[in-house]
Amino acid sequence: MSLPTPVRCVAIVAYQGVLADESTAFRSVLERLPDVRVFTVGARLGPVAGPGGLQVVDTLFDEIDAADVVVVPGGLGSHRQPEIVRWVHRVRPRWVLASSTGSALLAAGGLLRGRTATTHWLAKPLLERHGAVVSDARLAIDGPFVTCAGLASTFDAADVVVRAVGGAALVRAIREEVRAAAGAERPACGRLPRRAGLRARAALRRQQPSTTRSPDDSSWRPRADAPVEVELELEER
Numbered sequence: 001m002s003l004p005t006p007v008r009c010v011a012i013v014a015y016q017g018v019l020a021d022e023s024t025a026f027r028s029v030l031e032r033l034p035d036v037r038v039f040t041v042g043a044r045l046g047p048v049a050g051p052g053g054l055q056v057v058d059t060l061f062d063e064i065d066a067a068d069v070v071v072v073p074g075g076l077g078s079h080r081q082p083e084i085v086r087w088v089h090r091v092r093p094r095w096v097l098a099s100s101t102g103s104a105l106l107a108a109g110g111l112l113r114g115r116t117a118t119t120h121w122l123a124k125p126l127l128e129r130h131g132a133v134v135s136d137a138r139l140a141i142d143g144p145f146v147t148c149a150g151l152a153s154t155f156d157a158a159d160v161v162v163r164a165v166g167g168a169a170l171v172r173a174i175r176e177e178v179r180a181a182a183g184a185e186r187p188a189c190g191r192l193p194r195r196a197g198l199r200a201r202a203a204l205r206r207q208q209p210s211t212t213r214s215p216d217d218s219s220w221r222p223r224a225d226a227p228v229e230v231e232l233e234l235e236e237r
Contacts, residue, residue, distance in 0.1 A: 005094075005164040005165055006034075006035070006068075006165065007030075007033050007036050007068040007069055007161060007165055008035065008036060008037065008068055009036070009037055009039070009064070009066070009067045009068050009069070010030045010031075010033070010036055010037070010038045010039070010067065010068065010069040010070075010071065011038075011039045011040075011041045011059070011064055011067040011069070011070050011071070011091075011093075012026060012027060012030075012038065012039070012040050012041065012055075012071040012073070013041055013042065013070065013071060013072050013073070013084055013102075014040050014041070014042045014048050014055035014056075014057050014073075015042055015043070015048055015075065015077065015080075015081045015084065016048045016049065016050070016076075016077055016080075017048075017049075017050045017051075017075040017076030017077035018048060018050040018055055018073050018074075018075035018076075019050055019051055019052060019073050019074050019075045019076075019099075019100070019151075020050055020051065020052030020053035020054070020055060021051075021052045021151050022073035022074055022075075022099045022100065022102075022150070022151055022154050023055050023071075023073045024053075025151060025154040025155060025158075026071045026073065026097060026099070026154050026157075026158055028178050028181065028182075029154075029155060029158035029159070029162065029174055029178060030069065030071070030158055030161065030162075032174045032177055032178070033161070033162065033165055033166075033170075033174075034165070034166070039058060039059040039064065039067075040055055040056060040057050040058050040059065041057065041058075041059045041060070041061055041063075041064055041087075042057035042059075042060070042061070043057075043060070043061060043081070043083055044057060044060075045057050045058065045059075045060065050075050050076060051075070051076065061083055061087040064087075064091060065090075065091060066091055066092075066093075067091050067093045068093060068094050068095070069093055069094065069095045069096075069097065069161055070088055070091065070093040070095070070096050070097070071096075071097045071098075072084065072088070072096065072097070072098040072099075072102035072103075072105060072106060073098075073099050073100070073102050073154075074098075074099050074100030074101035074102045074103075074104075074119075074120065074150070075101065075102070081105070082109075084105060084109075085105065085106065085108075085109030085110075085111060086109075088106070088109075088111065089109070089111065092144075093144065094144060095144055095146055095160070095161050096111075096144050096145050096146065097146045097147075097148075097154075097157045097158065097160075097161070098117075098119075098145070098146070098147045098148070099147070099148050099149075099150060099151070099153070099154050099157065100119055100120040100123065100148075100149065100150045100151075101119065101120060101123050102119075102147075103117050103118065103119035103123070103127065103132075103147040103148075104119050104123040104126040104127060104130075106145070106147075107119075107126060107127045107130040107131070107132045108126065108130055110130070110131075111145070112127065112130065112131070112132040112142075112145060112147075113130065113131035113132065114131060114132075114133070115132055115133065115142040115143065115145060116132070116133045116134075116135050116140050116141075116142045117132045117133070117134065117135065117140050117142065117145065117147040118134065118135040118136070118137055118138065118139065118140040118147050118148060118149050119134075119147060119149065120149055120150050121149070138152070138153040138156065139153050139156045139157060139160075141160060146160050146161075155175075155178070159171050159175075162174055
């Protein structure tokens with residue numbers, strides 16, 4: 001029988017344009033882990049806006065040198081956030097959870113080269129272009145990277161970590177808590193806001209070679225040549 005794997009620090013990345021619903025879905029699960037601290041990490045302190053609402057950055061990238069779990073939600077303008085990949089590379093978390101275009105951002109930085117990954121269906125060509133093995137599944141697990149297609153599968157991605165911490169019993173317990181909380185917050189009438197539709201456009205630009213040292217951990221094999229920047233546009237519809 002495998003021993004439980006404690007998780008002490010979860011860092012959820014936020015940037016201007018990040019999808020609020022994916023960020024909130026990950027948080028709603030991971031914040032219920034026992035004895036965990038959840039940070040919203042970014043380049044600048046304070047609120048950042050994206051489709052669906054605001055996220056508030058409470059911790060800077062430079063302030064976290066290690067994290068058990070890093071979450072990279074999808075969003076608008078990820079091409080303007082090269083520090084995200086550099087920081088993920090530096091902290092070498094045990095799990096990296098990425099949803100929709102968050103997976104494309106990691107692939108563009110070379111972290112998914114040769115790995116199996118998934119993303120929103122419109123962004124799959126970007127994964128292929130950057131050397132990832134594209135899966136048609138809603139969820140793909142390869143080494144420390146857990147990627148998912150979008151909002152509905154964020155819960156499945158988060159459950160990978162929950163299961164490692166407390167097994168199937170903890171997964172069931174947290175799912176029930178999340179369902180109960182969602183039921184309490186649901187409006188009695190009226191329409192829920194529609195999730196942002198996704199349209200992706202890639203604009204590839206070579207950057208200077210990264211000077212970040214490759215991790216010694218054999219589970220991390222980021223590509224050695226210059227990262228490629230990818231522009232992703234999301235539109236509300």
